[in-house]
Amino acid sequence: MKRKLSFLFLSALALPFFMVSCSDDKEEQEVKPATDLVVDNNSVTLLQGDEITVGITSGNGDYYVKPFDESIATATVSGNKVTIKATENSRLEENNRIETTVLVVDGRKKVARIQVQVAKLWDLTADVPEEGFDLFIGEKKMVKILTGNGNYEISIPEGADKYIEVGELSGQVFPVTAKFETGAEPVEITITDKKGKTVVIPVVVNIVDLTLKANEAVFAEPDAESQYIEIEKGNGGYSFTYQVGDGEPTTEATVVEATEKENLITLKPKARGDVKVIVTDQKGSSKEIAVTVNPYEIKLEDNATSLTINGFDNSKEIAISRGNGEYQLAPLTDDNRKYLKSAEIDENGHLKIEANWLGTTTLIITDAVGKKLDLPVTVMPMATFLDSDRCFKIDIKKFVEGNQALDNMQQLTFEMVFYPTYSRALQSFIGLEGVFLLRCESNGDTDLRFEIATKIHKDPNNLNGDKYNDPRFRSQQKMGNDRQGNGKWYHIAIVFDGTQGSTKEAYKMYINGVRETLTPASSDYEDVRPDPYLVLSSVSGDNALMIGRSGNSEFRLGYCAVAQARMWKVARTAEQIKEDMCKYYSQEEAKANTDLLGYWIPSNGVGDISVFKNYGSAGDGLDAVVYNNGKSISPVTFPDRYKRVECPHSY
Structure with a gap:
């Protein structure tokens, strides 16, 4: 006696699918590639008047169907189900069969084809050899009914479910899974359709070598x-x-x-x-x-592959988040020590680094199994924000008292890398009031030009005689700043050369490495002979070399982020200025350069600083002391207020 496992022809295995509607999210469609349109049965057989459901297993939504010949078969779609119905009393061909095609199309114009064959009566056939098939235990095989007359029933002998499992019919396909060896005698699967047609499939489950x-x-x-x-x-x-x-x-x-x-x-x-x-x-x-x-690669927290320390007085700590234990740091090399004071890994696997100077070097970390991590460490230049509350004062008068030979400067160059943050007339950036100063013009609060303010005597040979009234030379470029929404980094060099025969060549300005065409504020001194030298001790205002201020006035402040400033006792050439305008000299380089008197790098990156050292050859005699701003100024400390530096070469 056989136990029958009956399944309706119209039953279908519900499969998950993903649909993308072109009407719902066109932008998403433009980003994602279209999914192939796939159906679970691309070839069906029907009797006249019968119908079958085919499932859409993947596609892009907005489905519609197009039968080639509705006199043979019609089709409708609902959700992800396509229902195909063979037309009653359709005209068949001489073999009492006829076929057509139904196209399934989605919103992304992907297409699937379903071949539809219609007959008065079908032989029942399956896509398996006549002698059946062999399985090993646990193997699954999909059996497809090729032709038949619908309402299929699938049965196996009583007790055969010990050997095989017959799964649910989906369209015209069902799975067979082996459970236990059958021995020499096969298990027979019998398929019967509604016209009484049958087909028997022998199945043998073998013991095999793994x-x-x-x-x-x-x-x-x-x-x-x-x-x-x-x-x-x-x-x-x-x-x-x-x-x-x-x-x-x-x-x-x-x-x-x-x-x-x-x-x-x-x-x-x-x-x-x-x-x-x-x-x-x-x-x-x-x-x-x-x-x-394999062992872990050494990883730092947040998957960091490099480290940045903001400023050379700063430090950094980061955890080793993954590796193989027993972490060691290779001994610091001479190159490491240029930029780092110390580096160590503690017992908790934390890397601790203390910066020394600006630049990039590489540390090497190893672990218990010899894994290695090369870690670039960059000590990043930082710029101090000078605002209405802070400026730098350098006591130039006291300095020249002990260095009389430097009081009368036949040549002088100031360089500064800075970022103006505010637009206001007569902002002063670097220099000596009444001697040689970089500032912006006094014409309103917007669209201001950079200018050199200086002192020129009408008789260059009589420096106690009459002077021209406030000689100034203005740039063509206008100052960008945050207030006007066009802020950017500048390198500006102003050069004095008393050996030249006219002011046109004695006074020069370079903006981002390019010489600027200067316009005198008055034609009186446009092309006169310059003074043969500048007298530093004749500075007025706060009686000092100032950065971010001049004129003993709270209205002459420089609102800017200062990255570095230099003072040279020579007239630097265009080539020299352009070559190293973004360079950061090492402390040793700066100290050894006798022409570089003042070199200020306020890149400490920490707060509560009262003095920014002079790294130039003049030493601490030109240290920059932090002062507050007001009519009367006094020493204060600098807060933790910094900005990362960008090189003006980028403009």
Whole structure:
């Protein structure tokens, strides 16, 4: 007696699908590629008047159907289901059959074709050999009914469910899964349609030797994604043991964990090491998989691949987030020590670095298994924000008292890398009031030009005689700043050369390495002979070399971020200025350059500073002392107020 497993012809396996509607989100469609349109049955057979449902398993939404010949078959679509109905009393061909095609189209113009064959009566056939087929335990085979007359019933003998499992019919396809060996006699699957047609499929389940598609797996690290190995043949009931080295196999998964589902082995790494995974089926057939899980690469927190320290008085700490323990830092090299005061890894795996000077160097970290991380460390230049509350004062009068030879300067160059933040007339950036000063003009509060303010005597040979009234030379460029929304970084050099015969050549300005055409504020001194030298001790105002202020006035402040400033006792050439306008000299380079009297790099990156050192050859006699701003100024400390520097070469 047979136990029947009956399934209606119209039943279909509900499969998940993903639809993208072109009307819902056109922008998303432009970004994502269209999904192929796939149906679960692309060839169906019907009797006249019968219908069948075909499922759409993937596509892009907005589906519609187009039958080629509605005198043979019609079609409708609802959601992801296409219903095809054979027309009653359609004219058949001489063999009492006829066929047509139904197109399924989605909103992205992807197309699937369904071949529809209609007849008065079909022979019942299936896509299997006449002698049936063999399976190994756990193997699944999909059986397709090629032709038939609908309302299919599938049956197996009583008790045969010990050997095979027959799954649910979807359209004209059903799965058969092997459970236990059948021996010499096959199990017969019988298919019957509504016209009484039958077909018998013999199935033999064999005991086989275990065969795997691969016998090794290598993982990049213990956190790597799982890998999969297919069981090509086997006898089900799989178990796993693990052998490390020459030790005894054990069920404890320390290096990798193996599981099996539907003849697919999943290998999930757990720890670094080598292990043999021994796969054994219920009939005792076994195979080995050689697995290597490589050590972790050394990683820092947030997956940082480099470090930046803002300022040379600053420090940085970062945790080693992943690795293999016993971390060591290679001894600091001479190059490291140029830029770093110290670097160490503590017992908690934290890297601690203290900066020394501006620039980039590389540290090397190793761990217990010899993994290595080359870590670039950059000590970043920072700019101090000068605002209405802070300026820098350099006591030039006291300096020249002890250096009389430098009081009368036949040549002088000031350079400054800065970012103006505000627009206001008569802002002063660097220089000596009444001697030689870089500022902006006095014409309103917007669209201001840079200018050199200086002193020129009407008789260059009589420096106690009459002077021209406030001689100034203005740039063509206008000052960009945050207030006007056009702020940017500048390198500006102003040059005095008393050896020249006219003011046109004696006074020069370079903006971002390019010489500027200067316009005198008055024609009186446009092309007269300049003074042969500048007298530094004749500075007025606050009686000092100032950065961010001049004129002993709270209304002559320089609102800007200062990256660096230089004072040279020579008239620097265009080539010299352009070559190193963004360069940061080392402390040793600056000290050894006798022409570079003043070199101020306020890149400390920390607050509560009262003095920014002079790294130039004149030493601490030209240190920049932090002062407040007001009519009367006094020493204060500088707050933690910095901005990262960009090179003006980018303009």
